[in-house]
Amino acid sequence: MKVYISTDFEGVAGIVDWDQILIGGHDYEMGRRLLLGELNAAIDGALAAGADAFVVNDSHSTMRNLPPDELHGEATLISGKHKPLYMMEGLDATFDAIFFIGYHGSMGASQAVLSHSYNPRAIWEARINGEVVGEAALNALVAAHYGVPIALVTGDEATIAEATRLAPPPHGVAVKRGVSRTAAASLHPTEARRRIHQGARLALTEAKPASAPSFAPGTRVELTFLTADMAEMCAWIPGVELVAGQPRTVAFGGDDPLAIFRTFVTLVMLTRALVE
Numbered sequence: 001m002k003v004y005i006s007t008d009f010e011g012v013a014g015i016v017d018w019d020q021i022l023i024g025g026h027d028y029e030m031g032r033r034l035l036l037g038e039l040n041a042a043i044d045g046a047l048a049a050g051a052d053a054f055v056v057n058d059s060h061s062t063m064r065n066l067p068p069d070e071l072h073g074e075a076t077l078i079s080g081k082h083k084p085l086y087m088m089e090g091l092d093a094t095f096d097a098i099f100f101i102g103y104h105g106s107m108g109a110s111q112a113v114l115s116h117s118y119n120p121r122a123i124w125e126a127r128i129n130g131e132v133v134g135e136a137a138l139n140a141l142v143a144a145h146y147g148v149p150i151a152l153v154t155g156d157e158a159t160i161a162e163a164t165r166l167a168p169p170p171h172g173v174a175v176k177r178g179v180s181r182t183a184a185a186s187l188h189p190t191e192a193r194r195r196i197h198q199g200a201r202l203a204l205t206e207a208k209p210a211s212a213p214s215f216a217p218g219t220r221v222e223l224t225f226l227t228a229d230m231a232e233m234c235a236w237i238p239g240v241e242l243v244a245g246q247p248r249t250v251a252f253g254g255d256d257p258l259a260i261f262r263t264f265v266t267l268v269m270l271t272r273a274l275v276e
């Protein structure tokens with residue numbers, strides 16, 4: 001049984017500030033220790049359920065937050081940038097399940113610690129078929145293409161509430177309750193890891209989703225940016241259109257979830273040019 005794990009950082013127990021999760025930050029070394037602890041708990045839980053191969057994709061910021069020699073399960077590590085499929089780089093149809101570890105809520109969610117949707121300085125809101133979505137649902141486009149179920153999501157309570165709206169819903173483990181965007185009540189890391197271990201095991205056994213996520217033909221993504229300039233820049237790409245009467249919003253879509261995700265990543269990269 002082969003498990004694909006995409007790690008973010010904001011959703012780890014004890015994390016409430018960018019200073020803990022960006023290279024050079026005062027508390028970065030503590031932050032990465034907390035992330036590693038939760039990741040290894042998930043791998044250990046999966047091992048207990050019979051998994052025997054792991055690929056970990058470090059998906060946060062510079063994407064080199066994990067010490068390769070300290071990963072359990074002799075996991076292969078995908079790190080560094082640039083990665084064409086970004087938070088989902090390295091997934092293919094040979095995997096049996098996907099875990100999202102340390103994920104966070106969408107930019108506009110309430111009491112969501114360090115919330116954002118890919119780029120907090122560009123994207124105000126992302127919607128798929130009219131519903132506001134976070135990173136888990138956007139990344140689900142890639143899972144749908146390869147036909148791999150999303151089995152486990154960990155993060156704060158807001159993240160779990162968002163992620164479990166996916167169909168079929170993944171098993172969720174909440175490790176903290178957001179007080180505000182920059183404050184939280186976190187489980188002790190030992191308890192967070194215990195719950196993630198148990199959650200990972202369940203996610204591959206009794207609670208395993210029956211199928212990969214799927215998206216109807218003609219799926220439509222809308223992105224609202226912080227400025228109109230960003231939306232206008234996105235509309236340079238064929239197939240991406242400005243939404244009438246909404247100068248900060250573009251729409252794109254189609255029948256192929258991977259092509260939709262690739263367009264999304266292109267817009268994320270493109271609009272970086274306009275971030276102040």
Ligand SMILES: [Zn+2]
Pocket residue numbers: 008009104118135
């Ligand atoms: Zn993120």
